[in-house]
Amino acid sequence: MTSSPLIGVLALQGDVKEHELALEAVGAHTTRVRAVEDLKAIDGLVIPGGESTTMSNLAIRMGLLEPLRAVSSAGMPMYGSCAGMIMLANTVIDARPDQQTIGGLDVTVRRNAFGRQIDSFEIDLEIPAVGELPFRAVFIRAPLVESPGPGVEVLSTLRRGGAAGTIVAVRQGVRLATSFHPELTGDTRIHDLFVQIVRQCS
Ligand code: GLN
Numbered sequence: 414m415t416s417s418p419l420i421g422v423l424a425l426q427g428d429v430k431e432h433e434l435a436l437e438a439v440g441a442h443t444t445r446v447r448a449v450e451d452l453k454a455i456d457g458l459v460i461p462g463g464e465s466t467t468m469s470n471l472a473i474r475m476g477l478l479e480p481l482r483a484v485s486s487a488g489m490p491m492y493g494s495c496a497g498m499i500m501l502a503n504t505v506i507d508a509r510p511d512q513q514t515i516g517g518l519d520v521t522v523r524r525n526a527f528g529r530q531i532d533s534f535e536i537d538l539e540i541p542a543v544g545e546l547p548f549r550a551v552f553i554r555a556p557l558v559e560s561p562g563p564g565v566e567v568l569s570t571l572r573r574g575g576a577a578g579t580i581v582a583v584r585q586g587v588r589l590a591t592s593f594h595p596e597l598t599g600d601t602r603i604h605d606l607f608v609q610i611v612r613q614c615s
Pocket of ligand 1: 461497525
């Protein structure tokens with residue numbers, strides 16, 4: 414077991430720095446992943462929020478998509494927030510036709526699921542896997558999980574409003590994904606959960 418694992422943050426596009434700070438706050442070391450060789454030393458990978466179509470195009474152009482799929486298949490823990498969740502999903506609804514994902518997470522996600530009226534919002538979530546206190550979650554043009562496969566654990570759903578019941582956080586073994594951006598609020602419990610997952614398998 415490594416107490417301070419090295420976590421890569423995919424740094425093609427998106428809010429990389431905020432994830433690095435959150436990961437370092439919970440005792441991990443971080444490094445940026447931009448090229449295939451950056452994958453060699455890392456114990457786990459965070460895929461930040463941003464724009465999943467751009468991230469997908471950049472990953473293809475940099476020759477990173479297949480290597481990312483290979484390390485994922487080999488069991489590397491991965492955490493994706495927002496666009497990162499889309500990158501981990503096996504199936505994406507409302508994807509651009511050329512959009513590719515790393516996959517590995519047995520869910521269907523719907524991009525930009527909350528519509529223009531409620532493009533961005535903040536809400537307190539219950540996430541029992543990270544403790545009893547509510548988790549303040551920021552959603553920005555967020556995806557939602559439509560159909561989790563049988564091996565997928567639902568960690569949180571929205572509780573109120575028209576979107577009640579919507580799945581916004583899931584885990585499948587070493588893969589973790591949230592529709593929201595925990596790196597933006599200073600609550601590091603999701604990052605702590607991911608680092609624990611990494612520690613358990615390194
Ligand atoms: N709507 C974006 C996408 O489809 C995700 C937004 C985000 O990561 N904040 O990639």
